[in-house]
Amino acid sequence: MGLYFNRKQLKNLRKTLRKRATGAEKILWQFLKRRQIEGCKFRRQHGIGRYVVDFYCPELSLVIEVDGASHDSEEAHMRDARRQQEIEQHDITVLRIRDEVVRYDIHSAIEKVRSEVLRLKGKPPSA
Template sequence: MRPARRIHNLPHQAARRRELRAQLTPAEARLWIELKGGKLQGRKFRRQHSIGAWILDFYCPQEKLAVELDGAAHDSTQAELRDTRRDAWLRAQGVRVLRYENRLVFEELEAVLEEIAANFGG
């Protein structure tokens, strides 16, 4: 039996993950305030957690749930295709992906948090 292949937080991505954590977007910083320390129904989230080649904005290991915030960089057709491919690969690994436009974090934060929590236990 072959040992399981490591796909979480690969060492070669450590510097990039650290850089991204130090340079959160305003929307990421705002949502992190609500997710860190188990504030959302006791679930622990990680910032800039990598799975395979992808670095996720937020990841809850207990729920295998990724939360991605999309800004203007995600508006192009090429970016949409990349996001679709990425989400499909993550789903194949058993990870559920929720995506929100950055503006929703500021305009409808409670609704975003409610939807994230509604995806717990599923």
């Protein structure tokens, strides 16, 4: 079975998640929207298969997930690993950034995203 993007069944969930974005997701979105990072378009709360990811860049097949405290339990780690493995099977890169990094060191978070974008574009990061 192929991979489906933005399945109709998840439309209401995606809409709700956009309305209820975490503080860190809102902060990061301010830097991702309007092609601010290397001209790449990002979408927020994008459906990939049976999952909804925080941010997705279709040009690079790059997912960005902002992980907060709800991802700290052993059960959550296992669920995240399973989900990530399933997404990566479709040649999609998953970049995870801690909620605290986005909230307290946004420049480090943006540089992490920029480095991954440049790597996927096959360009070396500038010094």
